[in-house]
Amino acid sequence: MKRFIFTCGDINGIGPEIALKALNKITSKNKTTQFILIIPENVLKTTVRLVKPLFTYKIVDDIESNANQKYQVSILVTGSFKQRIGKPTVASGEAAFLALRTSFDLLKKNLADAVVTAPVSKTALKLAGVKYPGQTEMYADWCNVKNFVMTFLSKKLRVGLYSIHIPLQEVANSLNSNVLISKLETVMRMLNVDLGIKKPRVAVLGLNPHSGEGGIIGKEEKDIIEPIIKQKKFKSVVEGPFSSDAFFANRKFENYDMVFGLYHDQVLIPFKYINAGRGVNYSAGLPIIRTSPDHGTAYDIAGKGIADESSMVEAFKYAELILKNRKKKISIK
Numbered sequence: 001m002k003r004f005i006f007t008c009g010d011i012n013g014i015g016p017e018i019a020l021k022a023l024n025k026i027t028s029k030n031k032t033t034q035f036i037l038i039i040p041e042n043v044l045k046t047t048v049r050l051v052k053p054l055f056t057y058k059i060v061d062d063i064e065s066n067a068n069q070k071y072q073v074s075i076l077v078t079g080s081f082k083q084r085i086g087k088p089t090v091a092s093g094e095a096a097f098l099a100l101r102t103s104f105d106l107l108k109k110n111l112a113d114a115v116v117t118a119p120v121s122k123t124a125l126k127l128a129g130v131k132y133p134g135q136t137e138m139y140a141d142w143c144n145v146k147n148f149v150m151t152f153l154s155k156k157l158r159v160g161l162y163s164i165h166i167p168l169q170e171v172a173n174s175l176n177s178n179v180l181i182s183k184l185e186t187v188m189r190m191l192n193v194d195l196g197i198k199k200p201r202v203a204v205l206g207l208n209p210h211s212g213e214g215g216i217i218g219k220e221e222k223d224i225i226e227p228i229i230k231q232k233k234f235k236s237v238v239e240g241p242f243s244s245d246a247f248f249a250n251r252k253f254e255n256y257d258m259v260f261g262l263y264h265d266q267v268l269i270p271f272k273y274i275n276a277g278r279g280v281n282y283s284a285g286l287p288i289i290r291t292s293p294d295h296g297t298a299y300d301i302a303g304k305g306i307a308d309e310s311s312m313v314e315a316f317k318y319a320e321l322i323l324k325n326r327k328k329k330i331s332i333k
Contacts, residue, residue, distance in 0.1 A: 008039035009118025013297025014307035021309035027055035041077040093128030114289035133165035148285035159267035190284040204240035
């Protein structure tokens, strides 16, 4: 029996709403799959007035004693946290973090197969005293994994990031040959194992305008990126470095299974433009499976019942696919 966790995300944003909407859609087509929703009890009561659950469920205090439930969704309540819809607060940061930490504890105990996390606010997390810059970094730290990659997945485009939530002025100094090699290896394994692509092709973007123009506009491409791409283990798999503007303008990404960028907006602007809020965030390189929508908390429309759950549904579909492919790889071995 497969079991998937959904977290509530920031309780003042659209997270609880899209979690329930997504479960309404998913449970109707996955009758034999079990689900766990982690959410504060008062937030659940507020949200069900907005979104009527179309699935059978039970509110529980723990999962272990409800492992063989006959209902579709176990709702694991995490106390009560004051809501202020549309704003990041200490309480919303604490609630989001507790849901995430609880989800990891369940995965660690093998009480679930994967987690789909609703959007959180970095501002709220900071207000709550949480030191992590994002969810990807949290799960990586809890898994004790140093070599991980934030990726974004869709049918039209897949992207991976070298650096994640750091200031742009720090990106060039962060570029390190050993780290870049490790991240490219992680991406290759992810494409092969998690997504089932037998012979993946990866495009690496340059850091500087015109990809450095042969060292005239920066030497990172010439000194670091090009020598790595030429290594034997990356031959016929990794290509580049490409100039970002021409690469996307000429739709060269259609020829590759993954586009690897060196900083956040370099690949996320085209990804989100192309996918219009239907992409999926996936933490590659971890022993657990964690996916998430590719959008934020959308405070401006929170509590109005108009949030689109499409990306949350897609996040579940990718979690399900990755789980299936990992089990297939294990059975082959």
